[in-house]
Structure formats: C-alpha cells, structure tokens
Amino acid sequence: MNLVENFPALVVIVPLISAVLIPPAGRISKAFAWYIAVTASALSFAISGFLLNSVLKTGRISYWFGNWEPPWGIEYAVDYLNGFVLVVVSFIAFVVSVYAKKSVEDEIPENKITFFYSAYMLLVTGLLGIIITADIFNLYVFIEISSLSGYTLIASGRRKAALVASYNYLILGTVAATFILLGIGHLYMVTGTLNMADLAERLPQLYHSKVVLTAFAFFTVGLSLKLALFPLHIWMPNAYTYAPSAVSAILAATGTKVGAYALLRIMFTVFKLDFDIHVVPFTKIMLVLSSVAIIMGSVLAVAQTNIKRMLAYSSVGQIGYIVLGASLAGETAMAGSLLHILNHALMKGTLFLAVGAMVYRTGIEDISELRGMGRKMPLTMAAFTIGAFSMIGVPLTVGFVSKWYIALGALETGMWYFVPVILISSLLTAVYFWRIIENIYFKSAEHAGQVFEAPAGMLVPTLLMAGLCIFFGTAASLPVSVAQKAAKMLLAGVM
Amino acid sequence: MDTVYSALPVYVISVSLIAVVLVGISGRNPNVREFWTIAASLIKFSLVASMLPMVLDGKVIEYTLLTVFPGLDIKFRVDALGIFFATTASFLWILTSFYSIGYVRALKEHAQTRYFMCFAVAMSATMGVAFSANLLTMFIFYEILTLCTFPLVAHKETPEAIKGGRTYLTYLLGTSLAFLLFAVVLTYSTAHRLDFSAQGILEGKGSDVLITVIFILFMAGITKAAMMPLHSWLPAAMVAPTPVSALLHAVAVVKTGVFVVVKVVLHVFGIKLLSELGLGTALAYYASFTIITASVIALKQDNLKLRLAYSTVSQLSYVILGVALLTPSGITGSIMHILLHAFGKITLFFVAGAIYVATHKTNVSELDGIGRQMPFTMAAFTAGALSMIGIPPFGGFLSKWYLAMGTVEANQLPLLVVIAASTILNACYFLPIVYRAFFKGSEVKRISEAPAFMVVPLVLTAVGTLILFFMPSLFLDLSKMVVASITGGV
Amino acid sequence: MIELILGKYNYWIYITLMMIGFYAMISKNNLIKKIIGMNIFQTAVFLFYISIGKVSGGTAPIVWDGAVRYENPLPHVLILTAIVVSVSTTAVAFALIIRINRAYGTIEEDRILEINRQGTGE
Structure with a gap:
C-alpha cells in the first residue's frame, strides 16, 4: 500500500502512536517526550498541508478504513472545509508543542512531564480526528478522546482551583458528549446509517419526522456546549484561567474551533440548509444566540481583572462571530466565519502564548500589575499588542479580514442590523485590550525589577504566530480563496 | 489624464518609517537621533516636491502595494488634492522637527525617543492618507494616525495626561470603528468598489435613504474633523506637549480629518449626487x-x-x-x-x-x-x-x-x-x-x-x-x- | 395515549433514568454523587441504544438455519465503545476527586467554592 494514500489515516494515527510511545520513551530519557511530541505534531502538520494541497488540486479525498466501503465502513474524508481546519489545528498544535517545553518545565511537576506530553498528543489526536472523520459515531469517539485528555491537561494546572475547573468541565463535557451520542442514536434509528454523506442523502425524506427533530436538538445543545456558545460557556473561563499556559493556548486556539467545525458540519452538511427552511429556522435561532454571545462575551471580558480569564471571555465573543457568520447563511459571511476559525486561532494563540511567556517570567496574571511590562519584555509584549489589535479588528491584521467578510455578508443577506453588533463588540474589545496596552506601555513600574525577555523556545513561537497575524492580514488571498470554496460547498450541502 | 506607475508615494511614506527605526536605535545619542528626524523630514519633503511637477503636468501617480484579498488593495494614488495636503504637511514637519528639538530639550522631557518615533510614524500615516487611492487604504492610515498619536498625547504619563489620552482615543477610535468602518462596509456592499473617483462611486447605486445613511455615518465617523458634538477630543488632546498640538492638532491629525471629509464628499459621493439629495x-x-x-x-x-x-x-x-x-x-x-x-x-x-x-x-x-x-x-x-x-x-x-x-x-x-x-x-x-x-x-x-x-x-x-x-x-x-x-x- | 405510554416504554424508561441522572449531576453537592448521577445519565443512553437494536421477532445475529430476522447488532457494538468511554470518564473523574479531596480536604462543592472564594484556591 502506498504511504501517500494512507495520509488521511496517518494524520490521526501519527499523534495517537506518539501518545503511546511517549511514556516508555520518557522512562528512558525525559527529553525524548518533548522531541516525540514535536516531531509527531510536525508530521501531522506536514501531512495536513499535503492533504489540503491535493484537495485543492483534485477535489475531495475519501479514505476507507480497512477498505470497507462506506456507508458500512468508517470513512475519513478531506474536503475544502476540513482540509482547511486540519491545517489550522495541526499548525497550532505544532507551534504550541514547541512552545510547551519551557512552559511545562516550569508549571508541571517533573515526574509528570512525560504524561503531560502523552495527554497533549491524545488531545491533538482527538481534535484532528473530529475534523477528518466522515463517520458520525467516530466523531463522538474523537470528541471524547479530546475531552478526556483535555480534562487531565487542565487539571495539571499549578493551582488547586484547576482541579475544580477540570471537574466542572468534565461534568458539562460529559453532558455535551452524551447529548451528541443521543443525537447520533436518534439519527441512526430512522436512517440506519452513520456515514455523514449517506445521512445527508437520506435525511431530506425524513425531515418532518419528530425523531430527526429530536436528534437535531440534541446535536445543537451538545455541540454548543462543546464550543462554549453563550450561555453554555460557563465551563470555559475557569478552565482557561487555571490550565497550564500551553494548554490554555491550544484549547483556546483550537479546541473551540473544532467544536465550531463540528457544528457547521452537522448543521450544513448532515442536515443541510433545507432543514432550516422547511423544519426549524435554526439559523435564526443561532443568529440571536451568537449576537448575544458576541456582546455578552465582550461585556464580561471588560469586567475581568485576570488576564487569562479576560481572554477566555473574549473567546466567548469570538466564537459568537464564527457562529454568526455561519448562521447568516450567505456565501460571503460563511467564508468570513471560516476565515475567523483560522484568524481567531492565530490571534488568540498569539495572546495566550504571550501571556504564558509573561507568566513564566513574572508570574503576573493580574491586569493592574502589568505596569511597565513593555520595557521589560518588549518582544513578547509586541506580540501581545499585535494579537490585541487583531482582536479589535484593526486593518492589516487578520481580525479585520474576517470581520470585514462577516459584516459584508450581513449586508449582502440584508441583515444589516448585525453590523452594529460586530462594531459594538469591536469597540468593547478595544476597551478591554486598551486597558492592558495602557498598562504595559504608558505606566511605569513602581519597582523596576530586572525581568528579561522570555526564553527563545517560547519567544519564537509567539513571534511566529504574531507574524502570521500580520501576514494573513495583509495577504489574505490564499485563505480567502479556500474559505470561499468551502463556504460554497457548505451552503450547497454537498460533501 | 495620464497615469504614471511609480513607487514614489511608497517611498514618501516609508522614509519616516525608516526614520522610526533609526531614531529608535540611536535613542542613547540624542544628537544622532535628532539628525535622523531632520534628515527624514527633509528627504520626505523633497520626495513630495519631486512629484509636484508631474502632478502639475496633469499626471496621476499610482502604485499598488499589495492586495489584501481580492477586491481590496492597499493602493496609492497621487493627485492634485493629495499632493496639496502632502506638501503642506511635509513642509511643516521640517519646521516642527526643529521646533520639537528646541522644545523637548529646553523642558528636558522624558521618553524623548518614543516621542520622536511616534512623531515620525504620524507623518507616515498622514502621507498615507494623503496618497491613498481607496477608502480602505485611507481608513488604515487614518487608524494608524490615531494609534500612533496616543503616546504623544499621553506623553506626560500623568493621570491627567492618560485621561486626556483616553478621551482622545475613545472619540477617535470609537467613532471610526463604529461609524466610519460601517460606512466603508456599506459603501463597498453598495458600490462594490472602494476606490476614489472624480465623479464619486455611489451615484445611482443605492436608494436615497441608503445614500443618506452612508453620508451621515461618514460624517459621524470622521471625528478627526472635529465637527460638533464630536469635537471634545481636541481640547482634551491639549494635554500633549505643544509641538504635538502644533503639528498634529493644527495640521496633521485634524487636517487629515477634513481632508478625508473633502475626499469623501468629492470622490466617494460626488457633487452631483450630493446636490441632488x-x-x-x-x-x-x-x-x-x-x-x-x-x-x-x-x-x-x-x-x-x-x-x-x-x-x-x-x-x-x-x-x-x-x-x-x-x-x-x-x-x-x-x-x-x-x-x-x-x-x-x-x-x-x-x-x-x-x-x-x-x-x-x-x-x-x-x-x-x-x-x-x-x-x-x-x-x-x-x-x-x-x-x-x-x-x-x-x-x-x-x-x-x-x-x-x-x-x-x-x-x-x-x-x-x-x-x-x-x-x-x-x-x-x-x-x-x-x-x-x-x-x-x-x-x-x-x-x-x-x-x-x-x-x-x-x-x-x-x-x-x-x-x-x-x-x-x-x-x-x-x-x-x-x-x-x-x-x-x- | 396508552399506545404512546406502553408501546414506547423503552423510551420512557431511558428518559426517566436520564432525568434522574441529570438531576443528580446538577443538584447534588457531593462530588461523588454527581458522578453517580453522571453514570445513571450515561447508562440511560446505553439502554436507549440497546433497545433500538431490537427487531421484533428477531434472533441473535448469528447465522443459523432457522433464522428469519436478526436483531440489529450495530447499536450494541457502538454502545460497547460508549461504555468504555463512560468507564474512562468515571476513572478520570474519580482521580480528580481524590486530588480535590487532598487539596481542599473536602468533596462538598459548597465548601470548595467557599475556599475558592476566599482566595486560597488561587
């Protein structure tokens, strides 16, 4: 068998095997654990890039596990949409794994470091699996893989509150996953299939069945919980605040994005837009929810004093953007929403990495204590500032591009009243980030302790992400073209 | 009208950006640092002046720097109006540079390096606005101008200065994000283009109500023009050192505001459309x-x-x-x-x-x-x-x-x-x-x-x-x- | 009406169990009891899955001569996976509870929240 043909499986299997290899390798030498994690995530990224490239050239790739033909066997499929998300997630996973070394040495007890990387790679496995699978039950399994590893990773935070945060996430995460499982069960009851494409084909005849409606409700609630759509976000702020920096970074940058991807997949590929037109106007419901999320997330972020918690609430608002863009159900807005998956991953990743570097050097998490940081850690803070500007949506940063597309899409679909929602939240974003920028640059520290720049292992990934925030903000043609193709495909309901 | 493709406008803008780096590097040595400021201002003015004959000849200089995504370019276009504003601002920058040096040294101001760096960025942004060929480019430089002048306004870092700076930022950034950007997006979705045109781009593209709404949003969004009741940022900005008030709040920033108003009135709406409505x-x-x-x-x-x-x-x-x-x-x-x-x-x-x-x-x-x-x-x-x-x-x-x-x-x-x-x-x-x-x-x-x-x-x-x-x-x-x-x- | 209640009794059972579990997860103060609720919640879903595999008049899905219809084995297989997931989740949850107990000296949620509020959880 040809290696290249097996790439869709390898994207998931490489990190999975590495997760198994890391504990024994770590027994031989602690250093191995990190090397294996970095290598495996780099490989995943390379494979994802290759897959996206071949999708762009030749169209959808379908991979049959064990050569069982779908819908009987498990199918992995890569199209414009998940090829794009795969690249984003595996890239972030790679960058964060590089970054993790120093941060983990600092935050995790030495004898646990090996297991940390093992859990990290399991998380990556789960996330990539959710994206690539075309089998709806397989989706559930991967959701649970990523969640379980997520719980352990969050619990490895330094403070004891991390344990409680993880426990609460576990309870809510299980509710969410069980709801998704129920949704799958109900769909299986009436269709007898688990393959997404097959489901999409069979469902339209059954749209008016109450069972299908029930399944849809379970999916919506379950996935909304996973992606922390307001008001189902309550698990998130504590989890992000108390988790180790590297974990906050990967969860914030990719975890919720993958949830958003799953939501889009279920809503637009499995159920299709016709379901919205003929049965439940779910896009309308999501429009309202996401607008509330955008505003409330920003308002709550303004009220925070802990910088990580502030970033978490800001994520609540940003997830709202992704859902809003998708629910507008127009090509431009949908493209904006997909772009925001990439863009928010980049900017939130930058911010969490920068904050992590700062915590590593100073231990400061309180916004009021950030005075004069701009002088002490100029490069880290420059990266933070770029990330912050991007969140505000300043032109020439990535945040602008996706907001532009979503706003334009809102106008195109005639729903202009969502543009003020976007603008108001941009203003609020400016407010809560400006407090920090003001502190780090325009207020001098009371006692100018000598704090130096973060170590290169943390600084380089942070700067790289910040650089990409600018790069994809100034030369967005490539992601835009991919996102537009994916948006067209999603709205047409084909796979 | 002839069009000349030349990167001159980009050079004009980047001169002071290069100066920012040089000023930043030579922060320890004030004389060298001030030399860069003066040199940049002179070079910038001469570059602007070198474009004057071409423009007076009836030519227009254009340059596309990059395409952010299809339909949105960062593009420069030097026409009579732009060169008029650029000449004014770049000439006065030379004088202000000398004046600033006298001022900050006489008063032994702190953070002089940051001061000169921000000043140079502000001049780049002003040139960017003057030479922008479309609304997006203009908006970007308009925002850069707001952001880079904040450190100048809040220069003293006293609570009073920070408060003035906040008012400044709230008004300028707030309205531009809330209204100006909205207007730009609406313009794009109405006219499907953003570039300036002598006849305006909105004529016949939308209903009267829509055009009026866009117009009001533009006027409310261009707060730098300090039209009442959105003028209070200007008095608040007076906490800044005087050279800042002189160049920025008599020339660069506020004139950018009115320049944008003029541009929008003439080149986005067009006089015909506005007089009809x-x-x-x-x-x-x-x-x-x-x-x-x-x-x-x-x-x-x-x-x-x-x-x-x-x-x-x-x-x-x-x-x-x-x-x-x-x-x-x-x-x-x-x-x-x-x-x-x-x-x-x-x-x-x-x-x-x-x-x-x-x-x-x-x-x-x-x-x-x-x-x-x-x-x-x-x-x-x-x-x-x-x-x-x-x-x-x-x-x-x-x-x-x-x-x-x-x-x-x-x-x-x-x-x-x-x-x-x-x-x-x-x-x-x-x-x-x-x-x-x-x-x-x-x-x-x-x-x-x-x-x-x-x-x-x-x-x-x-x-x-x-x-x-x-x-x-x-x-x-x-x-x-x-x-x-x-x-x-x- | 009778048909709705008796004819679909498997759904009623799973929904009732699920709600009992859900109630416990939300309202119980003791962290262990929450997990017990969670297990009931998940088990309800297992029962649901198993019951939908039933084909009336079917026999065990093993090929033999007299068979007319087979039960659908797939939901059973699926739910094996879900049971494994459930066991792992429970294990992780208990591990967390043990560490919470060590760190806070209690597994009562209101006490833990109080300690966190006092700032010692920081």
Whole structure:
C-alpha cells in the first residue's frame, strides 16, 4: 500500500502512536517526550498541508478504513472545509508543542512531564480526528478522546482551583458528549446509517419526522456546549484561567474551533440548509444566540481583572462571530466565519502564548500589575499588542479580514442590523485590550525589577504566530480563496 | 489624464518609517537621533516636491502595494488634492522637527525617543492618507494616525495626561470603528468598489435613504474633523506637549480629518449626487453651527492652548463648509483653507509653546506685556492671528475670500453671514491677546526669547502666511486642478 | 395515549433514568454523587441504544438455519465503545476527586467554592 494514500489515516494515527510511545520513551530519557511530541505534531502538520494541497488540486479525498466501503465502513474524508481546519489545528498544535517545553518545565511537576506530553498528543489526536472523520459515531469517539485528555491537561494546572475547573468541565463535557451520542442514536434509528454523506442523502425524506427533530436538538445543545456558545460557556473561563499556559493556548486556539467545525458540519452538511427552511429556522435561532454571545462575551471580558480569564471571555465573543457568520447563511459571511476559525486561532494563540511567556517570567496574571511590562519584555509584549489589535479588528491584521467578510455578508443577506453588533463588540474589545496596552506601555513600574525577555523556545513561537497575524492580514488571498470554496460547498450541502 | 506607475508615494511614506527605526536605535545619542528626524523630514519633503511637477503636468501617480484579498488593495494614488495636503504637511514637519528639538530639550522631557518615533510614524500615516487611492487604504492610515498619536498625547504619563489620552482615543477610535468602518462596509456592499473617483462611486447605486445613511455615518465617523458634538477630543488632546498640538492638532491629525471629509464628499459621493439629495447644503449649515458655537466657546477660554483648540474646531468647519457648498469657489476656498489655516494655526501653537518654555505661562490673563519681553514671538503671533481673522495681506484672507464667493455661487447668503460673524468672533478672541501682549502690563525687564530652535521656525511660519498671500499660485493651481477634475470630467 | 405510554416504554424508561441522572449531576453537592448521577445519565443512553437494536421477532445475529430476522447488532457494538468511554470518564473523574479531596480536604462543592472564594484556591 502506498504511504501517500494512507495520509488521511496517518494524520490521526501519527499523534495517537506518539501518545503511546511517549511514556516508555520518557522512562528512558525525559527529553525524548518533548522531541516525540514535536516531531509527531510536525508530521501531522506536514501531512495536513499535503492533504489540503491535493484537495485543492483534485477535489475531495475519501479514505476507507480497512477498505470497507462506506456507508458500512468508517470513512475519513478531506474536503475544502476540513482540509482547511486540519491545517489550522495541526499548525497550532505544532507551534504550541514547541512552545510547551519551557512552559511545562516550569508549571508541571517533573515526574509528570512525560504524561503531560502523552495527554497533549491524545488531545491533538482527538481534535484532528473530529475534523477528518466522515463517520458520525467516530466523531463522538474523537470528541471524547479530546475531552478526556483535555480534562487531565487542565487539571495539571499549578493551582488547586484547576482541579475544580477540570471537574466542572468534565461534568458539562460529559453532558455535551452524551447529548451528541443521543443525537447520533436518534439519527441512526430512522436512517440506519452513520456515514455523514449517506445521512445527508437520506435525511431530506425524513425531515418532518419528530425523531430527526429530536436528534437535531440534541446535536445543537451538545455541540454548543462543546464550543462554549453563550450561555453554555460557563465551563470555559475557569478552565482557561487555571490550565497550564500551553494548554490554555491550544484549547483556546483550537479546541473551540473544532467544536465550531463540528457544528457547521452537522448543521450544513448532515442536515443541510433545507432543514432550516422547511423544519426549524435554526439559523435564526443561532443568529440571536451568537449576537448575544458576541456582546455578552465582550461585556464580561471588560469586567475581568485576570488576564487569562479576560481572554477566555473574549473567546466567548469570538466564537459568537464564527457562529454568526455561519448562521447568516450567505456565501460571503460563511467564508468570513471560516476565515475567523483560522484568524481567531492565530490571534488568540498569539495572546495566550504571550501571556504564558509573561507568566513564566513574572508570574503576573493580574491586569493592574502589568505596569511597565513593555520595557521589560518588549518582544513578547509586541506580540501581545499585535494579537490585541487583531482582536479589535484593526486593518492589516487578520481580525479585520474576517470581520470585514462577516459584516459584508450581513449586508449582502440584508441583515444589516448585525453590523452594529460586530462594531459594538469591536469597540468593547478595544476597551478591554486598551486597558492592558495602557498598562504595559504608558505606566511605569513602581519597582523596576530586572525581568528579561522570555526564553527563545517560547519567544519564537509567539513571534511566529504574531507574524502570521500580520501576514494573513495583509495577504489574505490564499485563505480567502479556500474559505470561499468551502463556504460554497457548505451552503450547497454537498460533501 | 495620464497615469504614471511609480513607487514614489511608497517611498514618501516609508522614509519616516525608516526614520522610526533609526531614531529608535540611536535613542542613547540624542544628537544622532535628532539628525535622523531632520534628515527624514527633509528627504520626505523633497520626495513630495519631486512629484509636484508631474502632478502639475496633469499626471496621476499610482502604485499598488499589495492586495489584501481580492477586491481590496492597499493602493496609492497621487493627485492634485493629495499632493496639496502632502506638501503642506511635509513642509511643516521640517519646521516642527526643529521646533520639537528646541522644545523637548529646553523642558528636558522624558521618553524623548518614543516621542520622536511616534512623531515620525504620524507623518507616515498622514502621507498615507494623503496618497491613498481607496477608502480602505485611507481608513488604515487614518487608524494608524490615531494609534500612533496616543503616546504623544499621553506623553506626560500623568493621570491627567492618560485621561486626556483616553478621551482622545475613545472619540477617535470609537467613532471610526463604529461609524466610519460601517460606512466603508456599506459603501463597498453598495458600490462594490472602494476606490476614489472624480465623479464619486455611489451615484445611482443605492436608494436615497441608503445614500443618506452612508453620508451621515461618514460624517459621524470622521471625528478627526472635529465637527460638533464630536469635537471634545481636541481640547482634551491639549494635554500633549505643544509641538504635538502644533503639528498634529493644527495640521496633521485634524487636517487629515477634513481632508478625508473633502475626499469623501468629492470622490466617494460626488457633487452631483450630493446636490441632488440636498446633503451638501445640509452639511454646510451643520458646519456653520460648529463654526459659530466653537468660536463663542473659544472666547471664554483663558488657557491659551484651549482657546487655540476651540479656534481650530471652528476653523476646521470652514473647510467642511466650503466643500459642502459644492461650488467651484467653495471647493477652492476649502482646499486653500487647509493650507492657510495650517500655517496660521501652527504659528500660534508654536508661540504658545515658546511662551511656555520661556515663562511657563499658559493662560491668556497672564500675558500682559509679554510682547515686549518676547518681541519676535509675539510679532509672529500677531501675524498668525491676523491671518486667522482673514485680514490682508495675510494668507487667511484668500481662503475666506473664496469661501465667501462660494456662498454667493451657491446662493446661500445666510452662510455668508456666518462667515462674517465668525470673522468678527475670531477678532474678538485673538486681538485681545495681541493687545495684552503689547499694550498692557509693566515695562519690560529684558528681552528673553525662547531658544532659537523654537523662535526661528515660528517666525518662518508667520512669514509663510505673508508669502502665501502674495504667491499662492502653486497651491491655487492645484486646487483649481481638483475643481477642474471633478467638474470637467476625467 | 396508552399506545404512546406502553408501546414506547423503552423510551420512557431511558428518559426517566436520564432525568434522574441529570438531576443528580446538577443538584447534588457531593462530588461523588454527581458522578453517580453522571453514570445513571450515561447508562440511560446505553439502554436507549440497546433497545433500538431490537427487531421484533428477531434472533441473535448469528447465522443459523432457522433464522428469519436478526436483531440489529450495530447499536450494541457502538454502545460497547460508549461504555468504555463512560468507564474512562468515571476513572478520570474519580482521580480528580481524590486530588480535590487532598487539596481542599473536602468533596462538598459548597465548601470548595467557599475556599475558592476566599482566595486560597488561587
């Protein structure tokens, strides 16, 4: 068998095997654990890039596990949409794994470091699996893989509150996953299939069945919980605040994005837009929810004093953007929403990495204590500032591009009243980030302790992400073209 | 019209960006650092000047820097209006650079490196606005200008300065994100393009209501033009060091605001569309409200800089009034006023700074007899004040003349009355200062001027107001070209 | 009506069990009891899955001569996976509870929240 043909499986299997290899390798030498994690995530990224490239050239790739033909066997499929998300997630996973070394040495007890990387790679496995699978039950399994590893990773935070945060996430995460499982069960009851494409084909005849409606409700609630759509976000702020920096970074940058991807997949590929037109106007419901999320997330972020918690609430608002863009159900807005998956991953990743570097050097998490940081850690803070500007949506940063597309899409679909929602939240974003920028640059520290720049292992990934925030903000043609193709495909309901 | 493709506008913008780096590196050595500032300002001006002949020849210089995504370019286009503004701003930057050096050294200001760096970025942004070929490019540089001037406004880092800076930022960033960006997005979704065109791009593209809404959003979003009631950021920004107030809040920032208004009125909406909808007249009357109200408020200010600030608020609305008349003379007057007010007001601010450096006085009521103590400075002040009032042979007369002509052409005599009334008000708040300075107070102890670095530039700008009265041809030609391009068709 | 209640009794059972579990997860103060609730919640879903595999008149899905219809084995297989997941989740949850107990000296949620509020959880 040809290696290249097996790439869709390898994207998931490489990190999975590495997760198994890391504990024994770590027994031989602690250093191995990190090397294996970095290598495996780099490989995943390379494979994802290759897959996206071949999708762009030749169209959808379908991979049959064990050569069982779908819908009987498990199918992995890569199209414009998940090829794009795969690249984003595996890239972030790679960058964060590089970054993790120093941060983990600092935050995790030495004898646990090996297991940390093992859990990290399991998380990556789960996330990539959710994206690539075309089998709806397989989706559930991967959701649970990523969640379980997520719980352990969050619990490895330094403070004891991390344990409680993880426990609460576990309870809510299980509710969410069980709801998704129920949704799958109900769909299986009436269709007898688990393959997404097959489901999409069979469902339209059954749209008016109450069972299908029930399944849809379970999916919506379950996935909304996973992606922390307001008001189902309550698990998130504590989890992000108390988790180790590297974990906050990967969860914030990719975890919720993958949830958003799953939501889009279920809503637009499995159920299709016709379901919205003929049965439940779910896009309308999501429009309202996401607008509330955008505003409330920003308002709550303004009220925070802990910088990580502030970033978490800001994520609540940003997830709202992704859902809003998708629910507008127009090509431009949908493209904006997909772009925001990439863009928010980049900017939130930058911010969490920068904050992590700062915590590593100073231990400061309180916004009021950030005075004069701009002088002490100029490069880290420059990266933070770029990330912050991007969140505000300043032109020439990535945040602008996706907001532009979503706003334009809102106008195109005639729903202009969502543009003020976007603008108001941009203003609020400016407010809560400006407090920090003001502190780090325009207020001098009371006692100018000598704090130096973060170590290169943390600084380089942070700067790289910040650089990409600018790069994809100034030369967005490539992601835009991919996102537009994916948006067209999603709205047409084909796979 | 011929189009020349050249990267010159990019060079003009990047000159000061390179200077930022150089200034930043040589922060430890003030003399080298200041050398870079001066060098950059001279190079920038000569680059701008090198484009002048081409533009006067009727050519347009274009350059596409990059494509953000299909349909949105970062693109530059040097036309008569742009080069007019760029010449004004880059010339005054040279003088302000010298003046700044004198100012910060005399007062031993802290964070001088940051100060000069931000100044250079601000000049890049101003050039960017002047040369932008579409609304997106303009918006970007408009925002950069806001962000890079915040450190200058909050320079003192006192709670008061931070508070002023916050007001500044809240108004400028807030409205531009909330209204201006909304307007840009609406424009794009209506016209499916964002580039400026001599005839406007919105004509026939949307319903009257939609066009009106976009127009109102633009006017509310361009807060840098300081139209009431969104003017309070300008007085708040007066906590900044005086050279900042001089260049940025008499020239670069506020003129960027009115320049954008002019651009939007002429090149996005087009005079035909606006006069059909009657929006021009509405804007003109709205602007005259600001002219009168701000002048009255200026009368009551004792702090010299605040009085100048309110005067600026009032004078900016002249520019808006002129362009809103939508007649050839009105537009000419409006464009000329960008230049002439810049020379007049920068002189006045320079003087305020010089007085502060020499005597640490900030209030009008403390200025008795200062004219005898600082004769050159106060002579310059008198020239600037007379120019502001519009008395020949000072430049300010020219723009007022054209503005008055414009009101007649537009058949709006009430607006002529507004101009007349405001001229009287101008006299009322400037002449008492001159009177106090020369005719009140005790006899002089001795002449004690501010450092030469400061006095020379302010005398030069004062002389400039005189020269511009007698030799306005270059700038008049440019403004006539603008008028010709929008009325004659391209 | 009778048909709705009796004819679909498997759904009623799973929904009732699920709600009992859900109630416990939300309202119980003791962290262990929450997990017990969670297990009931998940088990309800297992029962649901198993019951939908039932084909009336079907026999065990093993090929033999007299068979007319087979039960659907797939839901059973699926739910094996879900049971494994459930066991792992429970294990992780208990591990967390043990560490919470060590760190806070209690597994009562209100006490833990109080300690966190006092700032010692930081």
